[in-house]
Amino acid sequence: MADLTTTYLGLSLKNPLVASASPLSKKMESVRQLEAAGVSAIVMYSLFEEQIIQESLKLHRDLTRGIDSYAEALSYLPDYGTYSIGPETYLDQLRKIKQAVSIPVIGSLNGVSTGGWIEYAQKIEQAGADALELNLYYLSTDPELSGAELEDRYVTLVRDIRKQLRIPFAVKLSPFYTSLPHFSQKLVGAGADGLVLFNRFYQPDIDLEELDVVPNLVLSTSQELRLPLRWIAILYGRVQADFALTSGVHTAEDMVKAVMAGASVTMVASEFLQRGVNRAAEMLSDLDMWLNEHEYISIAQMKGSMSQQAVAEPAAFERANYMAVLSSY
Numbered sequence: 001m002a003d004l005t006t007t008y009l010g011l012s013l014k015n016p017l018v019a020s021a022s023p024l025s026k027k028m029e030s031v032r033q034l035e036a037a038g039v040s041a042i043v044m045y046s047l048f049e050e051q052i053i054q055e056s057l058k059l060h061r062d063l064t065r066g067i068d069s070y071a072e073a074l075s076y077l078p079d080y081g082t083y084s085i086g087p088e089t090y091l092d093q094l095r096k097i098k099q100a101v102s103i104p105v106i107g108s109l110n111g112v113s114t115g116g117w118i119e120y121a122q123k124i125e126q127a128g129a130d131a132l133e134l135n136l137y138y139l140s141t142d143p144e145l146s147g148a149e150l151e152d153r154y155v156t157l158v159r160d161i162r163k164q165l166r167i168p169f170a171v172k173l174s175p176f177y178t179s180l181p182h183f184s185q186k187l188v189g190a191g192a193d194g195l196v197l198f199n200r201f202y203q204p205d206i207d208l209e210e211l212d213v214v215p216n217l218v219l220s221t222s223q224e225l226r227l228p229l230r231w232i233a234i235l236y237g238r239v240q241a242d243f244a245l246t247s248g249v250h251t252a253e254d255m256v257k258a259v260m261a262g263a264s265v266t267m268v269a270s271e272f273l274q275r276g277v278n279r280a281a282e283m284l285s286d287l288d289m290w291l292n293e294h295e296y297i298s299i300a301q302m303k304g305s306m307s308q309q310a311v312a313e314p315a316a317f318e319r320a321n322y323m324a325v326l327s328s329y
Helices: 028-037 049-064 071-076 088-100 114-126 147-164 180-190 222-235 252-261 270-275 279-293 319-328
Strands: 006-008 011-013 017-019 041-043 105-111 131-136 169-173 194-197 205-207 212-214 242-246 265-268
Touching: 006 242, 017 279, 028 041, 028 088, 028 279, 088 105, 088 114, 105 114, 114 131, 114 147, 131 147, 147 169, 147 180, 169 180, 169 242, 180 194, 180 222, 194 222, 222 242, 222 252, 252 265, 252 279, 265 270, 270 279
Parallel strands: 017 041, 017 265, 041 105, 105 131, 131 169, 169 194, 194 242, 242 265
Antiparallel strands: 006 011, 205 212
C-alpha cells in the first residue's frame, strides 16, 4: 500500500483529497460522511463579505429604530461599527464541525475589503479553524479601476490579515490576471502560505421568456482540470507556496495529474455533489491502486515530477503547446 500522506499549509494530511467549499459542509451528516469516506480535510462553505455587511446593517437598523422619537435612547446604544456583528451561524457551524470530526477544518472567507475580513478571519481562528482560505472574488466593472490598483488592494488585504492571524491561510484565485506568476509571488510575499487554483465562477444567464437575469449552476467536469493543472505546473518551484488544485477533479487519475504538476492537495465538490460523498472512498482506493500499479511508493515521490521545471520539454506548457495542438488537428 502506497503512502498517501501529504502536507498542506503546515497541516499533516492522510491523503491529498480535500472536500472543497460547498453546501455539503452546511449539514453535519454530510460532514461526518465525508470524514468516514476518507477525505483528509474539509473546507467550509464560504462566508461572504456581503453577508457580513447585510447582517451588520440589519442590526444597526434594529438598534436605531425609534431613536428619532426618543433621543435619549442614543445614550444606551453601544458603538457598533459597520462590520462589528455578522453571521454567528457560520461560526457556530464551524465550532460544531470541529467537535464532530478529527480531520482539519479550513474556514473560508469570500470578499475583497480589509475591514470586516480581518475581524472575521480572527473570529474564524478563535472558533477553532485549523487554517483559512481567502477567496478573492471581485468583479470589476469600473473602467477607471486598473488591474494594478485592484491587485494592490488584494496584496494589502493579505498583508493585513497575515499580521492578525496565527493560523496558516491560502488565497483562492481566479485565472484572470495579466501576469499570474508575478501576482502570485506578491501574495506569497505578503504572507499567504498557499494558493488555491482556481476559483470557479458561476455565470448568470438570461431567461428569454421572463426577460430576467438568472443564476445558472453548472457543475465541473474533468475537462476543466487542464487550466489549473497548467498553471500549477508552471508555478511549482518558482513560487514558494503550497498549491491546491480545484476545479475538474473527478477521478483518481485527475488527482495523480494534479500532484505530478505540483499540487499538495486536490479539492473536490462537484463530484461529491453529483455522485455522493462516498465517492471519496472510491477515488482514494483507485488512487492507491494506481500508485501501486505504477510502482510509486508515496505521494511525495511523484509530487512535482511533471512540473514545468521537471519535464523534458518545458515549452509544452507555453505557446509551443498551443501551436502543436493546432497543427495536430
